[in-house]
Amino acid sequence: MSAVPVLVVVGMLLPFAYVDRADAPEPSAEKIERSVSTYSLEGSVERVEPPKPTSAGVTLTIGSDVLFAYASAVVDESAQAAVAAQLDQIPAGAQVTVEGHTDSRGGDAVNLPLSAARAEAVAAVLRAHRPDLVLAVVGKASSEPAVSETDEQAMARNRRVELSWAG
Structure with missing residues (x-):
């Protein structure tokens, strides 16, 4: 032809x-x-909360909406930079627990593996920038909400990754 x-x-x-x-x-x-499906993240996402003292030490919370696209556990370059910018707050050689949390939508069948994968993705960023840290990684799904889920803003606050270490 x-x-x-x-x-x-x-x-x-x-x-x-x-x-x-x-x-x-x-x-x-x-x-x-x-x-057309529209939404606004205006006011719905906490980018990075300042570290907060807790009874067990210190917790740094980073909103999952900052770190991940919907239903994804891939940390893009801007999210990696957001995490890396916070790492100087963690003491050298600290034992850090990296916990992934979700909102309640989707149930545990979806949220447990997603929260674990997101926590592991953030842990990978920590390992790359701070090899001195000793990490424990866990997915909590929606088992430990930060706030009651009364609206979309509250659900957004529950989607997060927390870094905790002894203070």
Whole structure:
């Protein structure tokens, strides 16, 4: 088969597969409403809370929404930088517990492995930047909420990774 017939066939298919935007019909308000899902993170996410003294030591909380995309345990470069910027607060050689937490949506079948994977992903960043730390990594899912889940803002506060060490 030569290249010319292939180009002719492709050229013949393009008018049927492509609609010029100028020729496209205007979508109805109903179609727009059904096709668009909007949300705002304005005020719903705590980026990084200052370390807080606890009865067992010190806890640093980083919102999961800062660290991860929805249903993901991949720490991107900006999230790695957010974690790395906090690491000078942890004493040299400290034993650090890295806990992943989720909101209650999805149930334990989804949230236990996700919270564990997220905690491990943050632990990997700690290992890369602070090999002196001794890490224990655990996923808690929604078993230890930071706040009662009364609305989306509260649910966002429960999605977090906590770093804890003796103070």
